Amino acid sequence: xxxxxxxxxxxxxxxxxxxxxxxxxxxxxxxxxxxxxxxxxxxxxxxxxxxxxxxxxxxxxxxxxxxxxxxxxxxxxxxxxxxxxxxxxxxxxxxxxxxxxxxxxxxxxxxxxxxxxxxxxxxxxxxxxxxxxxxxxxxxxxxxxxxxxxxxxx
Numbered sequence: 001x002x003x004x005x006x007x008x009x010x011x012x013x014x015x016x017x018x019x020x021x022x023x024x025x026x027x028x029x030x031x032x033x034x035x036x037x038x039x040x041x042x043x044x045x046x047x048x049x050x051x052x053x054x055x056x057x058x059x060x061x062x063x064x065x066x067x068x069x070x071x072x073x074x075x076x077x078x079x080x081x082x083x084x085x086x087x088x089x090x091x092x093x094x095x096x097x098x099x100x101x102x103x104x105x106x107x108x109x110x111x112x113x114x115x116x117x118x119x120x121x122x123x124x125x126x127x128x129x130x131x132x133x134x135x136x137x138x139x140x141x142x143x144x145x146x147x148x149x150x151x152x153x154x
Contacts, residue, residue: 004099008092015085022077029070 043049051059 004092004095008089011088011092012085015081015088018081018084019078022074022081025077026074
């Protein structure tokens with residue numbers, strides 16, 4: 001259970017990192033636009049550039065469309081990141097509930113679990129059993145271990 005909690009905490013940190021990366025990417029695009037604007041403003045005052053007044057409205061419409069498209073893409077990226085984090089959290093909650101349901105049956109199967117563990121221990125003592133219980137607090141079976149490993153499939 002302790003290991004699964006650690007995996008859950010790591011999943012949350014990864015989700016926060018992905019969210020921060022999305023925000024950083026958005027800020028980077030904004031900074032590139034501002035740098036491009038500064039580059040045009042910092043040109044020589046003798047190199048005058050006059051834009052075509054007949055195409056000004058179409059350029060403005062194109063800029064507006066580009067801004068709306070960028071905003072829509074950023075929103076979709078944020079939503080996808082949020083959804084992935086939510087799905088991961090739901091899988092963790094489901095796994096913890098399943099483990100909670102299995103724990104009442106754990107006392108009955110503890111003897112068979114200890115016999116199974118003994119195959120892999122050279123000098124079995126209480127300290128080794130405590131360490132095994134810390135790693136896998138519920139009775140070992142192939143199904144429960146694969147369920148625990150399938151917590152966060154992306």
